Amino acid sequence: MAYSIDLSGKVAIITGAARGIGAATAELLTKAGAQVVIDDLAPEETVQPLLDRLAQLGPRPWYLTEDISKEESARRMVDRTLEKFGRVDILVNNAGVVAGWEKSLEVHVMGVYYCSEAVREHMAARGSGRIVNLTSTCVHSGGTGIPQYVASKGGTYALTRYLARTYAPLGILVNGVMPAVVMSDMIMTRYKSEQEMLEHYIPMMPIRRIGYPEDIAGVILFLCSELSSFLVGEIIVADGGRMHVGI
Ligand SMILES: NC(=O)c1ccc[n+]([C@@H]2O[C@H](COP(=O)([O-])OP(=O)(O)OC[C@H]3O[C@@H](n4cnc5c(N)ncnc54)[C@H](O)[C@@H]3O)[C@@H](O)[C@H]2O)c1
Numbered sequence: 001m002a003y004s005i006d007l008s009g010k011v012a013i014i015t016g017a018a019r020g021i022g023a024a025t026a027e028l029l030t031k032a033g034a035q036v037v038i039d040d041l042a043p044e045e046t047v048q049p050l051l052d053r054l055a056q057l058g059p060r061p062w063y064l065t066e067d068i069s070k071e072e073s074a075r076r077m078v079d080r081t082l083e084k085f086g087r088v089d090i091l092v093n094n095a096g097v098v099a100g101w102e103k104s105l106e107v108h109v110m111g112v113y114y115c116s117e118a119v120r121e122h123m124a125a126r127g128s129g130r131i132v133n134l135t136s137t138c139v140h141s142g143g144t145g146i147p148q149y150v151a152s153k154g155g156t157y158a159l160t161r162y163l164a165r166t167y168a169p170l171g172i173l174v175n176g177v178m179p180a181v182v183m184s185d186m187i188m189t190r191y192k193s194e195q196e197m198l199e200h201y202i203p204m205m206p207i208r209r210i211g212y213p214e215d216i217a218g219v220i221l222f223l224c225s226e227l228s229s230f231l232v233g234e235i236i237v238a239d240g241g242r243m244h245v246g247i
Contacts, residue, residue, distance in 0.1 A: 013077065014094055015095040016039070021220075026050070088129070089123075091131045095107055108155055109155035124167075130175075131173070131175075135157045135160065139153050177219050182215065204247050206245050
């Protein structure tokens with residue numbers, strides 16, 4: 001029998017999932033049977049096509065528009081999910097911004113902490129839960145040319161280790177992913193065209209292609225599954241080999 005990842009019966013909150021890596025993750029987790037809760041700031045009507053498409057693949061995702069950079073909204077996102085579905089098994093802290101100092105720290109550091117703290121008590125009471133945080137290889141390389149992004153993603157990295165250490169004894173496994181060179185609206189803020197982006201990156205990529213949101217969603221699914229039950233505080237580089245063996 002072929003192996004498959006089955007998340008049916010599980011409830012997963014994915015922040016910043018109206019598009020990009022978050023939306024691809026919502027799709028993969030829905031296909032794996034999870035009840036997904038998508039949180040983003042985008043107006044609901046713009047997300048409707050995504051929700052309708054995912055409803056064809058598994059449980060219909062629920063959409064919330066809480067701003068995760070505010071402690072009370074992060075808590076409301078979790079409380080509303082618990083009221084509706086009675087449980088939260090998975091939290092993917094994916095929301096991200098290219099912004100000034102304050103907003104970058106609020107989303108990438110404080111927001112990750114607020115959302116994680118908001119699920120902690122519930123997950124701890126059940127003795128199980130998964131949290132996956134999205135950081136970036138720029139934490140090691142110093143790349144992107146955006147100090148606010150690099151430093152705040154460094155905060156996500158360190159916080160992932162802190163949360164992994166403090167939550168593991170409660171049965172909550174916290175890990176992270178460090179993507180890079182993944183086609184999305186966010187990365188395109190740094191290039192004039194797709195062509196310019198591809199010409200910049202492909203020569204440096206050992207696999208001679210850039211990444212797509214699905215490439216990262218697969219790693220996140222792994223970190224939400226029983227296959228990764230011995231990983232704690234691990235932050236997986238997912239960049240097509242650029243950082244370790246790129247040119
Ligand atoms: N694309 C890449 O190459 C790359 C590389 C490294 C890391 N990442 C990280 O992966 C994650 C997803 O990136 P992406 O490229 O899909 O970005 P994206 O910009 O396409 O998506 C990010 C989403 O987060 C949402 N968001 C921002 N602030 C929010 C808030 N306060 N509350 C709720 N939602 C909020 C945005 O509305 C947006 O829909 C981000 O954390 C990003 O930093 C991406």
